[in-house]
Amino acid sequence: MRNKFKKKNTIILSALKLFSKKGFYNTTISEISKNMGVSVGNIYNYFPSKNSLAKASITFVAKKLATNLRYINNQNISSQEKVYMFVISYLNFLKEHPEMIDYFFRVYLSNREVFCKEEDCGFQLAKDFIDEIEILIDTGTENGEFKKQNFYVGFSCITGILGGITFLNGEKVLEDDLNIYARDLSTAICKALS
Template identity: 25%
Template sequence: MRCLKDAIMDNIKLSRREREKSKHKQEILDSAIRLFSEKGFYNVSMQEIAEKSEFGVGTLYNFFESKEQLFVELMEVGIEKFGQLLIPLLDSEEAEEKKISDFIQAHIELMESNIELIKLYISQYGTFTLVNPMPQKLSNDLNISIQRKLEVILNTGIQKQIFRRVHAEIAALSLCATLKAFILESSENFDKEKAKDGFSKIENYFMNSVLNKNNDNNKA
């Protein structure tokens, strides 16, 4: 019979192989996003991605059946990252005003860390020449989830008299639309300081429109 030590070593080796495989896959995705951002999806070949990532083209096909599948996974991973950054802020135990503030300001980090991905998404899904509709559906699902959570936060704040009696659904939609428009406008020539200023202005404008000025806690 094999000893426990041998079984443990096999698991360690498997774990190392999986980590190495995951690392190689991420290197391919990183190379692909740079090329797609520079040239556009349709002007990049799998051969170019292989050369950029320093793998053989056969290795790419071990991970992805096609360039389209690679692109879709790239988008899906990015959208998942956005959700992992933003959703916990809205689900936190912080006060309602703080949740919204943290959510808005988190978009600075989101843009800075993912600017190439954002540009790529806009270039493909801001037009009618869609590579694949699935990432757009995932993005829409995330947006709907965020809007609903914002609506709950606003309604809770209204009940606590932190916020005025605004229409929570419309206010949430308005905030999301404003953030999206600013990201679209500022992504082409991203500047972190200008982004900070822009998101701060969005926060100030939104808070001024929803805060209950008669609440003692909201008075200057």
């Protein structure tokens, strides 16, 4: 039912905020429940374990990122412009929902043991997003803006460079507003891909 779905999302949002702020292991289920005014036990009516909640959170964020990127991919513009739009969209997302991006980079990328215990292993959780990245690269390659290249290298260029600035942002060493870096970052990505 619709309600169940909404409640799951509310829980994910609450978890996301805390996971990203304090890390996965320093966030307790009890805190998540208190933060959203719900009982501990009730959370277990929606997610069978803390790990499963973490996984659902990843998928949630990945889907958001994928949706954004899919929208851009569908535009009728050059690939370079798509990259730029994606960078802008990503940085805005980072500013508006730092907890989601932080979670994506901090918790997911590095608490492998949390996400890889069973079948639907780490990489798969973000599949939607990764697929859109692939589309972005392939389209650019097909129309000649990007060179033909190994997907993994291309993937590293896009997500790595954005990941780098995300890390620096999290470390609070950036002096300027994030948007300032948008042009430089997208240029760097495009050059790396071409």
